[in-house]
Amino acid sequence: MGEILGIGVSHYPPLSSKDEDMANILKGRMRDPGVPDEAKDPANWPALMREEWGDDASVTGARKHREKMRHGLEHVREALDEFNPDFVLIWGDDQYENFKESIIPPFCIHAYDDMDVYPWRDASESAMFSEGHADEWGGGKPNVWGEKGNKSIPIKFNKEAAKQLASKLIENDFDMSYSYKPNEHPGLAHAFLNAILYLDYERKGWNYPILPVTINCYGSRIIGYRGFISQLGDERPLDPPSPSPKRVFEMGAAIARIIKESPWRVALLASSSWSHAFLVDKTYRMQPDVEFDKHMYKALTEGNYEEFRNVPLSRIEEAGDQELLNWCALAGAMHTLDYECTWSDFVETYLFNSSKVAAVFKPK
Secondary structure (H helix, E strand, C coil): CCCCEEEEEEEHHHHCCHHHHCHHHHHHHHCCCCCCCHHCCCCHCCCHHHHHHCCCCCCHHHHHHHHHHHHHHHHHHHHHHHHHHCEEEEEEEEECCCCCCEEEEEEEEECCEEEEEECCCHHHCCCCCCCCCCCCHCCCCCCCCCCCCCCCCCCEEEEHHHHHHHHHHHHHHCCCCEEEECCCCCCCCHHHHHHHHHHCCCCCCCCCCCCEEEEEECHHHCCCCCCCCCCCCCCCCCCCCCCCCHHHHHHHHHHHHHHHHCCCCCEEEEEEECCCCCCCHHCCCCCCCCCHHHHHHHHHHEEEEEEEHCCHHHHHHHCCCHHHHHHHHHHHHHHHEEEEEEEEEEEECCCEECEEEEEEEEEE
């Protein structure tokens, strides 16, 4: 019988940046002529948002936000090392990185061969990263570790387990896409790569093979909006929707059942932040929907996993919580296994784009 650990972390891209750059998403919104002046005025912001902005335009707030995120990442890494899995299955979204106009699969298992990835050289291929590379960074993206563009990280994949998992899902009437090589990204989309980079924040090493499973979280905004930011009032044609929370929940449950009947020892990881400010129209894309995040976090920590199955997709999209679908998969797995949330941390923020959740799930 297989053994399973449930975990979740955020792959928030600005965590890899320096403190002075961590609020750049908000600063971009403040330059948007479509955002009303009153929404840009700190006097009208929630108290926590004003505190995070401070008197140095967010630098001190960013340092504190980083410390809070690192606390959760360190706790999850400790649980992961204690469990010592055969591989880590990662549910993550593709934000117009590996899958573009040629094909957008609802789900896809990556049965890759081992590869060396270049997180900073290839950063322009990932969502949110600028095409401009400073010369002093060796053709790579500036980052908090001071790593250059030629920095590579060896990533192991469990290709055979990926093929077996895809086969079992198809045999059990769950039509699952699979891929043996990258499509349009030279390495790994940031939902997967950042989870590894952040769980190895101290750069002690990452030796666990991975099994990435893409979920099309951005659905109606994946092509037209390229899964990211647009100026307020910039209306573009919408794409077909993402899979429903119910279907994602069922996929997570199906994977958990298959692994439970396998010989594998597996960590199931949800990789995403929660409500994204740049997707929340009702706040002029200036603030995330913190109250919705709190509601879903309460359900998660209390073991009310069915809330993740039953929440309407329209409510998730209204809250800018598209990436929560990655946690819907984890919730489905934890529900079918009857696991409980044994440790969790909620990092509340209005300024740094999205609430962050770190969590560990074990048998009751």
